[in-house]
Amino acid sequence: MEPILHEWGSLLLRWTHIIAGMAWIGSSFYFMHLDASLKATPDIPAGKGGEAWEVHGGGFYQVKKYLVAPSFLPEELGWHKWQSYATWLTGFFLLIWLYYYKSSIYLIDPAVMNLKPFVAFVIGMGGLALGWIAYDQLCRSRLGNNPMAVGVIVFVGVVVAAYLFQQVFSARAAFIHTGALMATIMSGNVFFVIIPNQHKVVAALKAGQVPDPYYGKTAKLRSGHNNYFTLPVVFLMISNHYPLTYSTPYAYVIVALSLVVGTVIRYYYNERHAGRGDKAWCWLVAAVCIILAIAISATTTPMGRTALGLPPLVSVAYARSGPPVEVPDDVQNIVMGRCSMCHASEPLYEGIVIAPRGVLLDTPEHIARNRDLIVVQAGLTHAMPPNNITELSQEDREVLKAWGAGK
Numbered sequence: 001m002e003p004i005l006h007e008w009g010s011l012l013l014r015w016t017h018i019i020a021g022m023a024w025i026g027s028s029f030y031f032m033h034l035d036a037s038l039k040a041t042p043d044i045p046a047g048k049g050g051e052a053w054e055v056h057g058g059g060f061y062q063v064k065k066y067l068v069a070p071s072f073l074p075e076e077l078g079w080h081k082w083q084s085y086a087t088w089l090t091g092f093f094l095l096i097w098l099y100y101y102k103s104s105i106y107l108i109d110p111a112v113m114n115l116k117p118f119v120a121f122v123i124g125m126g127g128l129a130l131g132w133i134a135y136d137q138l139c140r141s142r143l144g145n146n147p148m149a150v151g152v153i154v155f156v157g158v159v160v161a162a163y164l165f166q167q168v169f170s171a172r173a174a175f176i177h178t179g180a181l182m183a184t185i186m187s188g189n190v191f192f193v194i195i196p197n198q199h200k201v202v203a204a205l206k207a208g209q210v211p212d213p214y215y216g217k218t219a220k221l222r223s224g225h226n227n228y229f230t231l232p233v234v235f236l237m238i239s240n241h242y243p244l245t246y247s248t249p250y251a252y253v254i255v256a257l258s259l260v261v262g263t264v265i266r267y268y269y270n271e272r273h274a275g276r277g278d279k280a281w282c283w284l285v286a287a288v289c290i291i292l293a294i295a296i297s298a299t300t301t302p303m304g305r306t307a308l309g310l311p312p313l314v315s316v317a318y319a320r321s322g323p324p325v326e327v328p329d330d331v332q333n334i335v336m337g338r339c340s341m342c343h344a345s346e347p348l349y350e351g352i353v354i355a356p357r358g359v360l361l362d363t364p365e366h367i368a369r370n371r372d373l374i375v376v377q378a379g380l381t382h383a384m385p386p387n388n389i390t391e392l393s394q395e396d397r398e399v400l401k402a403w404g405a406g407k
């Protein structure tokens with residue numbers, strides 16, 4: 001029962017996480033676009049906000065922006081913060097649910113570093129917290145007045161973090177922790193800076209004072225970072241389902257390339273929406289980076305090298321691994337007979353060129369490493385073999401289940 005509940009828990013958490021993320025990114029893109037389309041009006045001078053007319057869902061909207069604040073502030077204000085908090089909270093629980101609760105499958109790879117689960121937890125959580133503190137201090141330092149310098153340092157910092165995570169965690173976990181670090185910075189910006197600053201401005205206005213423009217300015221810098229982080233973060237989150245992106249010793253380079261791609265694409269749209277023209281070169285840069293990423297993954301991941309007929313690189317760790325497990329002969333015979341024609345480094349099954357999902361089931365060691373996945377995919381559910389193409393019998397499924405249950 002536990003594996004079924006765990007799968008469902010993971011599905012439900014992921015579902016909520018994606019919906020919350022869509023709401024957050026959607027509203028953030030909406031406000032970026034709105035900001036860029038504001039036109040000055042007689043009552044709002046240029047540089048102090050503006051007005052935009054929009055049409056949506058059968059009605060017309062007249063939206064006005066006041067910078068720093070209007071002369072009159074109504075009691076009720078719509079705040080946009082829960083999209084961000086909900087995204088972070090569900091993402092955090094999903095990380096715990098998968099990577100920390102099942103740390104021997106997803107987080108700890110003895111071939112990289114044989115960590116105790118508690119130590120891995122401290123490193124992972126400590127890494128996220130430290131990343132936020134370093135970033136926050138950077139923005140608050142004197143350098144914070146130089147957005148370009150901050151941008152470059154943040155870029156280098158994220159790539160270094162990706163590299164460091166790779167030195168301690170499984171390849172897949174290293175990737176997701178890099179994404180989680182960036183996402184934590186984004187939510188931290190909303191929670192610790194943008195919303196509190198906005199509250200201070202509102203409080204000043206209610207007290208009849210002129211709000212300090214400093215609050216608006218720092219919030220703007222942080223929300224600019226969030227804007228440029230959006231695309232790379234989503235890339236890191238979804239690419240963790242694609243071993244081609246992370247199961248390479250150069251995963252941190254793929255992270256760097258995704259940062260560049262995301263940044264230039266956001267820049268293109270920001271410039272265009274602000275009426276500063278089409279910066280078509282952005283797409284060229286993005287295309288070159290994506291081609292580079294494909295080339296790196298093709299030549300340095302086990303999947304890529306097998307597909308290209310290249311000899312394997314030594315010591316490239318697969319993402320899924322765990323402590324040594326005993327594989328009884330009957331289990332070995334079943335998996336070798338029903339699964340390894342597809343799940344091998346050189347699959348024999350027609351039409352399959354690389355081990356699906358990077359799951360190798362061709363040696364006792366590989367079978368042992370993937371025990372939990374085998375039990376879920378072929379014992380507890382009938383997901384594997386696909387359409388039961390290799391005719392795995394119910395008795396054999398029972399043998400796999402019993403193995404999983406430790407009998």
Ligand code: HEC
Nearest residue numbers: 338339342349356357359373374377378384385386389390
């Ligand atoms: C005909 C080829 C084939 C055979 C035989 C086969 N698989 Fe698979 N397997 C696949 C494909 C294709 C995928 C990827 C499915 C997807 O992407 O949704 C996959 C995915 C998997 C995964 C990864 C699931 C995930 O999402 O993490 C596991 C684990 C797995 N198979 C185990 C097995 C086991 C155990 C057997 C034998 C009982 C088996 N497979 C037999 C083709 C095969």
